[in-house]
Amino acid sequence: MDAIALLREDHKLLRKLSKELAESTERAVETRKKLLKRLEAELTAHTTIEEELFYPAILDATDDVEDRRMVAEGIEEHRAADAKVIPDLHKTDPPTIEYTGHLKMLKDYLFHHPKEEEMFPKVRELIGRKELQELGEKMLARKKELMGEIA
């Protein structure tokens, strides 16, 4: 699987989990806890492989200021999720409407941010097919390692 296919698959799963969470009711406390734990593990591993491997590969491949700006914005959005969107959920009780509001923010983030990253046709121009394949393999191996540490 190449790097882009891997990221797309991760994005799809993250969107699905965030949608299920956002649609859950205040009564579904156990479901909320279980889904959030799963989503957090996936999101942490995903963001880490992007910052350790995918973004640096883009920066290596281009000096174009627009490309570099997109990477900088991506990293900034990761920080916003780490500093606010996820901590807000931990500070709030699952059976409350405040928690429901935070889940809506999480879903909005996961429907917005990956879309920005999926400037993939451009990445395919920057990074060759063989390199994308090798990058994907590295990312998958690192992701498995991270998921093992998180779980």
Ligand SMILES: [Fe+2]
């Ligand atoms: Fe990301």
Ligand SMILES: [Fe+2]
């Ligand atoms: Fe992503």
